[in-house]
């Protein structure tokens with residue numbers, strides 16, 4: 083555990099203040115995970131999510147979301163977390179890369195097979211804040227965790243990953259959770275091309291099926307976040323992957339939720355969402 087000897091009365095909040103707008107979205111996801119973790123019969127328990135919110139100096143969640151889009155996004159965030167938890171472990175692969183890991187604590191809370199090495203890539207301020215909170219809490223990773231500060235919109239990230247010990251000869255499971263929507267189509271294609279170039283046969287890529295975000299009208303409180311959405315490859319994500327060396331399966335979020343006894347609130351224009359699991363064939 084790292085001892086905090088700073089005289090700053092709120093060193094966590096000071097670090098959180100360094101987060102860019104897009105990186106602050108990681109706090110929004112932590113808030114969702116803290117909310118689910120506090121409910122009866124949660125679909126996962128994230129023991130650090132609330133610590134991130136507390137350390138950031140932002141108000142603690144006292145009640146569930148109220149507006150329809152907020153309720154949908156929270157429900158989706160919960161389903162997304164559980165889906166990827168399950169699929170990451172089911173992949174049976176010992177090299178894991180969390181692209182835009184944010185405040186994801188899977189390195190700490192999932193039961194990884196021995197020998198698993200997990201890379202977390204995100205912008206420096208997020209990883210700095212995250213590390214500070216985890217050290218304060220004495221968190222210990224359940225795998226070999228490598229935190230790699232890098233801008234995924236800069237092609238240099240692949241060299242840094244390789245220099246950090248990533249082995250392109252081994253199958254990898256990649257997770258791009260809540261990331262592609264913040265990239266434009268060109269950036270998303272460049273990122274996924276780089277991922278493909280580092281993916282040995284048998285590798286897997288987990289991400290969301292995109293959608294057209296140009297007409298999204300956000301309710302109060304969400305506009306700041308939805309203004310950051312660039313859409314990634316939109317509804318063409320699955321076709322793009324299949325045309326670039328992946329074989330891609332789709333899981334509808336509604337069906338996945340129903341299988342867990344949950345229902346997603348219906349919000350017009352937001353139907354047909356789901357998760358992609360692509361397997362590297364070439």
Ligand SMILES: C[S@@+](CC[C@H](N)C(=O)[O-])C[C@H]1O[C@@H](n2cnc3c(N)ncnc32)[C@H](O)[C@@H]1O
Pocket residue numbers: 104105106107108111112181182183184185186203204205208232233234235236258259260261264
């Ligand atoms: C909605 S959060 C998702 C975080 C995490 N995947 C999760 O689900 O908890 C989006 C994350 O993308 C990261 N991000 C956005 N653009 C990025 C970029 N160009 N390079 C690295 N990380 C980026 C942000 O810093 C933020 O942590």
